[in-house]
Amino acid sequence: MSMLAIQATGVGKWFGEGDARTVALRGVSLGAYFGEMLYIVGPSGSGKTTMLSVLSGVLRPDTGTVSVEGTNIWSLSPDQLAELRLHKIGFVFQDFHLFPRLTTAENVAIPMILKKQPWDEAISKAREYLEVVGLTNRADLPPVKLSGGEQQRVAIARAMAAQPDILVMDEPTASLDGDTGHGIVTFVKEQILNDKRCVIVVTHNNRIYDLATRILKMEDGRLSAIVNGEAS
Amino acid sequence: MKGILKLAYKLLVNDKSKFTALLVGITFAVVLMLQVMSTFIGMMKRASATVYNIAAPMWIMDPAVESAGSSIGMPDYVLDAARSMPGVSYAVPVYQGNTLAKLADGTYQPITIIGLDDTSLYGRPKLLEGNIEDLYGENAFVVVKDGDYPKLENPHVGTEFQVNDHRGVIVGIADVASGGLFGTPTLYTTYSRALQYLPNLRFTISYVLVQPKSAADIPRIKDQVKSMGYVALTKDEFVDRTSSFYMWQTGLGINIMMMAVMTFIVGLSISGQTFYTFVLENIDKFAALKAMGANNRELVMMILSQAGFTALIGYGLGVGLCSFMITMAKMRLPSFASQIAYTNLGLGLVMVLLIAAVSSYFGVRRVLKIEPSEVFRG
Numbered sequence: 041m042s043m044l045a046i047q048a049t050g051v052g053k054w055f056g057e058g059d060a061r062t063v064a065l066r067g068v069s070l071g072a073y074f075g076e077m078l079y080i081v082g083p084s085g086s087g088k089t090t091m092l093s094v095l096s097g098v099l100r101p102d103t104g105t106v107s108v109e110g111t112n113i114w115s116l117s118p119d120q121l122a123e124l125r126l127h128k129i130g131f132v133f134q135d136f137h138l139f140p141r142l143t144t145a146e147n148v149a150i151p152m153i154l155k156k157q158p159w160d161e162a163i164s165k166a167r168e169y170l171e172v173v174g175l176t177n178r179a180d181l182p183p184v185k186l187s188g189g190e191q192q193r194v195a196i197a198r199a200m201a202a203q204p205d206i207l208v209m210d211e212p213t214a215s216l217d218g219d220t221g222h223g224i225v226t227f228v229k230e231q232i233l234n235d236k237r238c239v240i241v242v243t244h245n246n247r248i249y250d251l252a253t254r255i256l257k258m259e260d261g262r263l264s265a266i267v268n269g270e271a272s
Numbered sequence: 273m274k275g276i277l278k279l280a281y282k283l284l285v286n287d288k289s290k291f292t293a294l295l296v297g298i299t300f301a302v303v304l305m306l307q308v309m310s311t312f313i314g315m316m317k318r319a320s321a322t323v324y325n326i327a328a329p330m331w332i333m334d335p336a337v338e339s340a341g342s343s344i345g346m347p348d349y350v351l352d353a354a355r356s357m358p359g360v361s362y363a364v365p366v367y368q369g370n371t372l373a374k375l376a377d378g379t380y381q382p383i384t385i386i387g388l389d390d391t392s393l394y395g396r397p398k399l400l401e402g403n404i405e406d407l408y409g410e411n412a413f414v415v416v417k418d419g420d421y422p423k424l425e426n427p428h429v430g431t432e433f434q435v436n437d438h439r440g441v442i443v444g445i446a447d448v449a450s451g452g453l454f455g456t457p458t459l460y461t462t463y464s465r466a467l468q469y470l471p472n473l474r475f476t477i478s479y480v481l482v483q484p485k486s487a488a489d490i491p492r493i494k495d496q497v498k499s500m501g502y503v504a505l506t507k508d509e510f511v512d513r514t515s516s517f518y519m520w521q522t523g524l525g526i527n528i529m530m531m532a533v534m535t536f537i538v539g540l541s542i543s544g545q546t547f548y549t550f551v552l553e554n555i556d557k558f559a560a561l562k563a564m565g566a567n568n569r570e571l572v573m574m575i576l577s578q579a580g581f582t583a584l585i586g587y588g589l590g591v592g593l594c595s596f597m598i599t600m601a602k603m604r605l606p607s608f609a610s611q612i613a614y615t616n617l618g619l620g621l622v623m624v625l626l627i628a629a630v631s632s633y634f635g636v637r638r639v640l641k642i643e644p645s646e647v648f649r650g
Contacts, residue, residue, distance in 0.1 A: 119568075125563065126565025131560075131563055131564060133647050137557065141286035146279075151564055154566050159278050210648050
């Protein structure tokens with residue numbers, strides 16, 4: 041078995057208080073390993089995006105712990121946690137969250153700029169990442185001039201620019217047609233996933249299930265089924 | 273941090289419509305603020321025109337004098353006493369009065385006459401035409417070529433007029449540091465001729481101009497003058513007293529301040545709302561940056577740099593536009609009382625930075641509150 045990239049133990053999360061309280065996660069435990077592409081699937085409202093938020097260190101759980109490469113991330117200070125996200129975790133958001141006022145290359149350069157790399161060097165590296173995702177000729181265009189699939193690839197290039205150990209992807213195919221979506225995830229599996237990297241994908245698109253190493257199904261804030269493999 | 277600031281800069285300037293709206297708001301506020309304050313400073317300088325133009329280091333006057341334009345006659349013994357005080361190098365009288373001049377076409381024009389000490393002509397202006405010695409000639413006057421000069425029908429050397437049925441003749445045309453506030457042309461003559469031409473009260477000396485032997489003598493001279501029941505002020509103190517009078521006792525200063533405050537509020541509301549909208553429109557991007565690993569300090573620096581950059585550019589544009597407007601106005605209206613000084617430039621800068629600080633405060637609060645997890649809410 042490969043090394044654990046992320047270990048979640050007894051993670052619980054709820055929103056609101058009293059009668060308005062909604063439980064999103066009910067003591068979920070799971071592990072994600074280097075070298076695997078782990079899917080978290082389930083219907084809307086099952087808690088999979090909340091789980092991804094907790095795992096990636098952007099949403100504090102109410103109970104339980106999350107360890108990234110052995111570090112309990114929710115015991116870190118906000119600045120330490122931001123630093124950990126910057127160096128260990130790459131994000132591909134459902135809505136891409138590309139900056140429309142920047143060029144594609146500048147968008148990709150953002151993680152490197154956050155890592156204090158000089159601007160010109162970051163832009164130059166960003167062009168290399170864009171070459172990897174096949175968008176060299178789009179480097180100087182704003183993202184709004186790109187198609188949905190191209191924007192998704194820019195988002196992936198940006199996530200990769202952080203050189204993360206863990207890549208989290210939230211509904212990576214939601215804004216794309218079937219073939220493009222499958223092509224994007226295939227690209228991630230073939231070009232980005234390796235023995236030293238873990239990819240966690242939240243999706244409800246069963247047309248990309250064939251690309252998963254393991255699939256964990258969530259329902260009502262719990263892991264309800266393991267479609268493929270083991271929970272941890 | 274340099275890269276983050278460049279990122280903030282690009283996010284700001286590439287949003288051309290918002291950036292333009294912000295610049296217009298701040299530039300508008302700066303122009304209004306500077307215009308109001310420049311007018312005030314220009315008026316204050318003109319209110320002290322006599323003090324600037326004569327430029328004596330010390331002025332002895334009646335304690336009831338509130339401004340340079342409202343002298344109260346003093347008896348001759350004040351001059352004699354000043355001349356005999358230890359620490360005084362020399363002291364001379366000066367007369368300042370207003371009357372009507374009858375011009376060649378028969379019309380009357382209010383004028384200000386300044387009578388300089390007959391012996392020394394201390395405080396004489398710089399002449400553009402004529403010789404200052406000609407002031408000793410019969411009926412001689414020197415006219416100041418300022419914004420009010422055309423009101424005397426643009427006189428030249430040799431032009432005649434009448435003051436209280438006395439003949440007057442222009443023997444020189446002078447340039448001075450500052451024109452007067454009240455829109456009356458200024459004529460210089462000798463002290464004795466001024467007394468001869470203008471109806472006089474019992475006491476005739478408007479001010480005694482004093483040259484102290486050294487700066488260290490100033491406090492001693494002040495004490496001696498005070499013991500006589502009069503007051504001695506340095507040039508700067510007299511200017512300040514005049515400014516204080518107009519600022520606090522005429523309502524002018526309060527009105528100017530109210531206008532400046534209203535301008536500040538207008539500028540703040542335009543720029544503040546636009547900047548806050550700019551931050552709100554980018555709030556998901558700030559959340560994305562937070563999720564990617566930007567810390568709060570970096571995000572705050574981004575917002576502050578955006579606000580500061582906009583404020584400084586707007587300030588520069590505002591100063592430029594205001595200077596241009598004043599220059600154009602002075603070309604058309606030479607007596608236009610408006611002057612940009614370091615004081616109002618400094619005050620304008622402080623107000624603009626305040627606008628930037630308040631505008632960014634709400635944006636910073638919003639950004640600090642945003643949870644990075646919000647980026648996952650599709």
